[in-house]
Amino acid sequence: xxxxxxxxxxxxxxxxxxxxxxxxxxxxxxxxxxxxxxxxxxxxxxxxxxxxxxxxxxxxxxxxxxxxxxxxxxxxxxxxxxxxxxxxxxxxxxxxxxxxxxxxxxxxxxxxxxxxxxxxxxxxxxxxxxxxxxxxxxxxxxxxxxxxxxxxxxxxxxxxxxxxxxxxxxxxxxxxxxxxxxxxxxxxxxxxxxxxxxxxxxxxxxxxxxxxxxxxxxxxxxxxxxxxxxxxxxxxxxxxxxxxxxxxxxxxxxxxxxxxxxxxxxxxxxxxxxxxxxxxxxxxxxxxxxxxxxxxxxxxxxxxxxxxxxxxxxxxxxxxxxxxxxxxxxxxxxxxxxxxxxxxxxxxxxxxxxxxxxxxxxxxxxxxxxxxxxxxxxxxxxxxxxxxxxxxxxxxxxxxxxxxxxxxxxxxxxxxxxxxxxxxxxxxxxxxxxxxxxxxxxxxxxxxxxxxxxxxxxxxxxxxxxxxxxxxxxxxxxxxxxxxxxxxxxxxxxxxxxxxxxxxxxxxxxxxxxxxxxxxxxxxxxxxxxxxxxxxxxxxxxxxxxxxxxxxxxxxxxxxxxxxxxxxxxxxxxxxxxxxxxxxxxxxxxxxxxxxxxxxxx
Numbered sequence: 001x002x003x004x005x006x007x008x009x010x011x012x013x014x015x016x017x018x019x020x021x022x023x024x025x026x027x028x029x030x031x032x033x034x035x036x037x038x039x040x041x042x043x044x045x046x047x048x049x050x051x052x053x054x055x056x057x058x059x060x061x062x063x064x065x066x067x068x069x070x071x072x073x074x075x076x077x078x079x080x081x082x083x084x085x086x087x088x089x090x091x092x093x094x095x096x097x098x099x100x101x102x103x104x105x106x107x108x109x110x111x112x113x114x115x116x117x118x119x120x121x122x123x124x125x126x127x128x129x130x131x132x133x134x135x136x137x138x139x140x141x142x143x144x145x146x147x148x149x150x151x152x153x154x155x156x157x158x159x160x161x162x163x164x165x166x167x168x169x170x171x172x173x174x175x176x177x178x179x180x181x182x183x184x185x186x187x188x189x190x191x192x193x194x195x196x197x198x199x200x201x202x203x204x205x206x207x208x209x210x211x212x213x214x215x216x217x218x219x220x221x222x223x224x225x226x227x228x229x230x231x232x233x234x235x236x237x238x239x240x241x242x243x244x245x246x247x248x249x250x251x252x253x254x255x256x257x258x259x260x261x262x263x264x265x266x267x268x269x270x271x272x273x274x275x276x277x278x279x280x281x282x283x284x285x286x287x288x289x290x291x292x293x294x295x296x297x298x299x300x301x302x303x304x305x306x307x308x309x310x311x312x313x314x315x316x317x318x319x320x321x322x323x324x325x326x327x328x329x330x331x332x333x334x335x336x337x338x339x340x341x342x343x344x345x346x347x348x349x350x351x352x353x354x355x356x357x358x359x360x361x362x363x364x365x366x367x368x369x370x371x372x373x374x375x376x377x378x379x380x381x382x383x384x385x386x387x388x389x390x391x392x393x394x395x396x397x398x399x400x401x402x403x404x405x406x407x408x409x410x411x412x413x414x415x416x417x418x419x420x421x422x423x424x425x426x427x428x429x430x431x432x433x434x435x436x437x438x439x440x441x442x443x444x445x446x447x448x449x450x451x452x453x454x455x456x457x458x459x460x461x462x463x464x465x466x467x468x469x470x471x472x473x474x475x476x477x478x479x480x481x482x483x484x485x486x487x488x489x490x491x492x493x494x495x496x497x498x499x500x501x502x503x504x505x506x507x508x509x510x511x512x513x514x515x516x517x518x519x520x521x522x523x524x525x526x527x528x529x530x531x532x533x534x535x536x537x538x539x540x541x542x543x544x545x546x547x548x549x550x551x552x553x554x555x556x557x558x559x560x561x562x563x564x565x566x567x568x569x570x571x572x573x574x575x576x577x578x579x580x581x582x583x584x585x586x587x588x589x590x591x592x593x594x595x596x597x598x599x600x601x602x
Contacts, residue, residue: 004135008053011215015046018222034089038221041081045218047074049211056137056207061124064140069118071208072151076109078214079158085221086165090177093165101161105154116145130205137207162186258336259350260287262310273353276332278324295321295329310338310346319356331360450489452598455522455530456481458492462499463520466507473507473516480521486597488530494571498579501564502534502591509538509589525594533592540583549581568593 019042026036051071058064083101086093112119124142163186169178191213256273260266267285269277277293279285294302298320309316316336321329336351459481463470470477503518510516519535541549550569572579572593579593 002135004056004133004137005053007133008049008211011211012046012049015042015049015215015218018042018218019046022222034085037081037084037088038218041078041085041214041221042218044074044077044081045211045214048078048214052208052211055140056132058127058138061127061140061142064127064138065117065121065124068120068140068208069112072109072112072119075210076105079105079154082158083161086162089221090165090169092168092172093161097157097161097164101154101157104150104157108150108154111147111150115147117142119145119151120148121145130207132207139205139207159186159190256353257350258353259348260336261348262346276330276353276355277322278326293322293324295323297321306336306349309336310349313338313340313344313346316349316351319360329357330355331357449491449493451492452487453490453492453495455485455488455495455532455595456483458495459499459520459522459532462496462503465500466503469504469507470518473510475507475510475516475518478517478519480519480523482523485522485524485530486528488575488595489598490575490595491571495575498568498571498593499532499534501568505564505591506534506536506538509536513538524597528597529594530597531592531594533590535584535588535590537588540587541581541589543583546581546583550579565591 019039022035022042023039026032026039029035048071051067051074054067055064055071058067080102083093083098087095087098108119116122117124121140122143122145124140126141127138128141129136130139166178166186169175256270256276258267258269258273261268265286265288267287267290269279269285271281274281274283274285277290279289291299291303302318302320305318306316308314316338317334319331319333322332323329332353333356334351334353336349338346338349341347459479463477503520506518507516510518515537517537519533521531521533521535523531523533525531550565569579572595575595577593577595579591581589581591583589
């Protein structure tokens with residue numbers, strides 16, 4: 001019995017060890033039900049081995065009968081766990097067939113405790129000793145229990161259930177899984193149950209020894225489950241390697257990486273991210289702590305946009321200032337994406353952040369430079385129309401001088417019409433003041449001041465400033481202004497500059513032409529888009545240079561700077577509009593720009 005005891009003890013120990021390993025896996029991952037079922041099957045196999053060793057060493061029929069009766073309990077557990085394993089791990093097997101096996105086997109277990117000495121024997125009359133594995137073991141002699149057929153029926157149904165599941169897995173294309181796991185389980189279940197049936201019906205002269213075969217069943221099951229653990233370990237290693245590569249790439253791109261666990265309100269950040277926000281290494285960071293580091297003027301906007309991104313399931317992107325613990329400030333550009341669970345509830349948000357202080361500083365400097373260039377362009381434009389402006393101012397000033405001289409004479413002789421002369425002086429003074437006001441408005445510096453504007457009124461105001469220049473160039477004016485234009489929201493002075501530049505360029509393009517016609521149109525492209533066009537009858541634009549006309553410092557004028565059209569484009573784009581140029585079929589060119597309208601003009 002010593003060798004047999006050693007072998008069966010090794011079988012039980014191996015089963016219990018496998019059970020312990022896989023129950024630990026289940027405790028770490030509660031969704032791994034296949035691992036829990038495997039553990040139960042392994043413990044049950046150890047129980048079968050214990051009962052078999054008990055039977056082989058029995059000295060009385062009562063001991064043998066008791067051991068055989070209790071052996072049906074772990075066998076029932078093995079069959080039930082095998083059903084569950086096939087359903088959870090192979091994802092196959094007909095449910096009704098699984099329930100049939102379970103019910104029949106459970107009925108068998110109940111009969112084992114209710115009928116006869118056990119389900120296999122109505123009565124065990126004696127024991128006899130037979131040689132087995134170099135030793136001697138006890139086997140029973142007695143009256144067989146015909147109800148033992150229920151046990152064989154449940155075993156046959158189990159084989160059918162497993163075979164059906166294996167066939168389903170094979171048809172699904174998972175042939176390795178079907179053969180290595182399903183096929184092996186079915187084969188050794190069949191062998192183990194056949195061995196026990198042959199021994200209990202005394203067709204062969206050997207003891208009941210199912211546990212070694214059940215242990216062999218555990219090998220492919222454990223291998224398949226272990227492959228999942230190995231695969232998970234490999235994935236974890238790959239993920240770690242991928243995270244390291246991502247961290248290196250983020251560092252190279254000067255990006256800080258962050259991850260917000262919403263449920264626990266914990267924010268993890270890479271070393272660079274922590275430095276960007278001034279957090280110490282190892283410091284616990286929450287969403288509220290991050291928000292408190294943001295500049296008070298930007299804080300509400302950032303928090304509102306983050307909440308909106310979470311509720312709408314959209315990406316977050318923004319730029320804001322961060323106030324460091326030492327009082328310093330830096331600009332941060334951040335992006336984030338939220339991830340939700342199966343219930344569509346946001347559970348985490350992750351993204352990147354980078355410092356853009358230098359870019360913001362450059363943008364501020366560029367804005368100042370654009371303002372200076374715009375002012376320079378206005379001054380140069382006014383220089384070009386200075387002759388016209390001088391005439392506009394000289395006319396009312398000359399009239400004021402003449403009227404004042406006449407009033408002086410009339411006062412000397414007591415003339416009664418002095419009131420009319422004073423009225424003319426007042427009117428001419430206002431006229432001169434209007435001209436000077438418009439000049440000051442065009443040449444002054446200032447930020448964009450948006451207000452509702454009537455584009456047709458703006459066109460007429462600029463035409464007044466260009467009136468004498470137009471006459472000096474012997475140019476005819478054609479106006480095609482749509483009366484019911486929508487109002488636009490813009491800066492009056494800036495849009496006046498655009499029109500003045502386009503009109504001045506058109507007049508220059510027609511210099512030396514036998515006849516010159518300047519056409520100005522305003523129309524609606526859509527219910528909310530206003531288009532203004534300035535058309536000349538000059539020589540047009542070289543098609544090869546058409547894409548260059550709006551570039552800075554490109555000019556065809558002998559003494560031009562090439563800033564006028566570039567500034568026009570900048571102004572229109574600041575108003576969210578578009579400006580373009582095209583040649584006319586009959587000659588000349590047309591410059592147009594479009595702006596969004598706000599409401600129909602009265």
